[in-house]
Amino acid sequence: MYLIFAIIFYKKRRYKDLNVTQNKLNDQSLFNLSWPLFIELALHMGMGVTATLMLSHYSDGAAAGVGVANQLLGIFILVFNVTSIAAMILIGQRLGANELSSARKLARSAVGLNFWFGMVVAILVVVFGETLLRLFDIQGEVLEYGLIFVRICGASLFLESLSLALSAILRSHGFTKESMFVSILMNVVSVIGYAISIFGLFGFPLSGVFGVSWTIVIARAFAVFILLYLVYKRIALTFNVSDFIKVNKQDIREMMYIGIPSAGENLSYQFSQLVITAIVASLGDASLAARVYITNISMICYLFTLAIAEGTQLLVSRYIGGRQFERALKRGIKTLKIAVIASSVAALAMAMIGAPILELFTDNYAIIAIGLPILWAVVFTEPGRAMNIVLMSSLKSAGDVRFPVLIGIVSMWGIAVTLSYTLGITFGLGLLGIWLAQGIDEWFRGIFACRRWLSKPWERVRVKSTVKGHIG
Template sequence: MGHPTSTASEQTLFRISWPLFIELALHMGMGIVATLMLSHYSDLAAAGVGVANQLISIFILVFNVTSIASMIIIGQKLGAEDLAKARQTARTAFGMNFWFGLIVSAVVVLFGSAFLSFFDLKGDTLAYATTFVKICGASLFLESLSLTLSAILRANGRTKVSMVVAVLMNVLSVLGYLVAIFGLFGMPITGVVGVSWTIVIARIFAVAVLFYFVYRYLAIRFTGTHLIKLNIQDIKDILVIGVPSAAENLSYQYSQIVITAIVANFGDASLAARVYINNISMLCYLFTLSIAEGTQLLVSRYIGGKQYDRALKRGLRTLKIAMVASFIVSMGFALTGAPILQMFTDDPAILAVGIPILWAVAFTEPGRAMNIVLMSSLKSAGDAKFPAIIGVISMWGIAVLLSYGLGVSFGLGLLGVWIAMGIDEWFRGIFAYRRWRSRPWEKKEKAAVPETALTQ
């Protein structure tokens, strides 16, 4: 990682973020395309896979957060121009996520059906969800490796490489979906089973290609030794950021399980509408996620190089861009209304529930942008506990409680749930803004100064 990373320290946000935008768009697009195609196969299949995918996402977070934490630590070491330690951290991250991935795959295969029971699914919807979880769950260790290798490339400024892999992976996936759902080329229609196996094949392909690019551009090899001999200090550094982040993200996913259970009581139309609008919402915060991740990379380098004013200004500039962009996009969807949802379904019951929710999305997304940008920037600065604490309090104290209160007690249904989630996003975003402006990294640096040095 010596020579290739030397040009990464002065990359602009645009140069880092545009490949991330395309990559995230393709990743999200793969889920949206699968949902869209399955909706033509069966609304119950689309709902079942949507809920099952929510469960799968919970387990992916176990190693996704360690990958992000690794990217931050590698970025800080590159900012401090400690290239040897950056390489060492990369290998440690790979070893950690290898074992996490195997454990998570085993847990999902063995207990996936039991976990799905929390969603209160029934009939064909439950059958479709179970099929998806069993097949895709077995390949989750491949997802863990893919996330780690992508994080290593991104930390070194190679965001275009992971973008290329995403493009190829999506082409492969779409072809597989077409065969599975529409029976192209004379193949039998296999529905959810075919879609699930397509995802497994795409993951195998992604890992193989990412291995190649990591070796080609960064000259890093991973051997069996790197899976056994992990650097203890690197593990500690990764976990300092990763554990609070995992707690925050897992808390969010579990709160969404509870909210999904609340929505399931409103009927199949509300459940399907939630799945479809969740996909539409992803398009609203796609731009935010890409520039937030680009900002995260830059902030980690600035903090590593002790360029604190530069880090502060970068976070605030990104915040303004993200909030404006998310508001414009979400308002566009709200104004468009029915034609957007009709891309997914013609069911009048689902349309009646879903169309008003698009206006609640326009309220939610600017707050989500504030939350995403500044909470991720705080983690890059080493302040990972604060986002976790505020997140857990808000998710359960606001999102879950208000979802029940507004949705059930006040009879607003899915609209009440979305308003509650919007209030949660704005609450966390405002606290993140105040924390970012307080420069928490300076407090950490003062605390790290030996007491004897302060008295000299």
């Protein structure tokens, strides 16, 4: 009897704590939400940059192969991420509308759905990995290194899908610090594993790309276990076997309503990047390696933008759920101004430093010579990318999920791909022409996103079955 009473008391206390947390959600500031996201994203990107940096000292071919393989795996990870973002938006809208039980039910559905997505994709990548890599028109040692990475890391994609869903649940409830904590632990595990693998520390048998790949698998498994514990600890949410076997159909429909258009936009972007990578590969291994290095460098420029965009997405979803439309509008505009300034300053600083940054990755003068003018093209690209990232994500939180995919497909293929070939190959501008084409694409989408946001899309968009009539 005492045990039963203790359990009941414990559960009541946990739910009371949840209600207190719920009341605090609407009082969270963009800064409180975004600084842990910034650190988390920095660490997440840092894993890729660190791996590329270390592998570049191992072999330029290994760095290029892993860079291309990462781009391929990134396409599939986007599928999981889109589902997770949809869940984060929907949970945020329910919390904004004070529908706690519905938010918890949807969280379970998101984890179950991502688990099955992850399992199916992992099998496909392992079976068809070589065929998919050959689409990038790579060969020789670049292909060999890429294939090792794809087969090992691809098999663990279901772990990545689970961690993305669990992180989304924590973030939607305002626990961005916890998600950041997991990223810190993952980076510690990864850096140690990279050092052992690439520099042969302690005589470890797994070396080079093989060791780096297994390090990522171990880090992903570690993250899933820690996230499961944190989800239970912070929001008293546990998962049963039935949550993975039977996923609520209504929750799936709602996540797909937001997720499928978002997936369409992101997949279109990734496939357009595949074509652009093939164009770059036709310019030679030096251009391909330069693109991999500059891509990693440019991530630093829009890192802050990604963090505050995601924080804004969380806030906008809550404001929309609570029908605070004017507050949502102002939040989007304020974030846009901050993001454009920050990304422009970061890109300009990188361009002015120039060669020393590229020399961190390679001592190959041919690669450095190609990369130096690209750093100035990044200065042109990043403000447009900031507009695109901030406002497209906010539009999705407001329920305007079709516009981003429509304008995205038109711009990515009509501008980015077409101009990349025209400027890079036809006019002979090489990688510089390709980067300028992508900058024009970012600006085009960013300007249209700004116009769309200022038109107050929630006044004409009814979010289908998301907050049960709270948006009308």
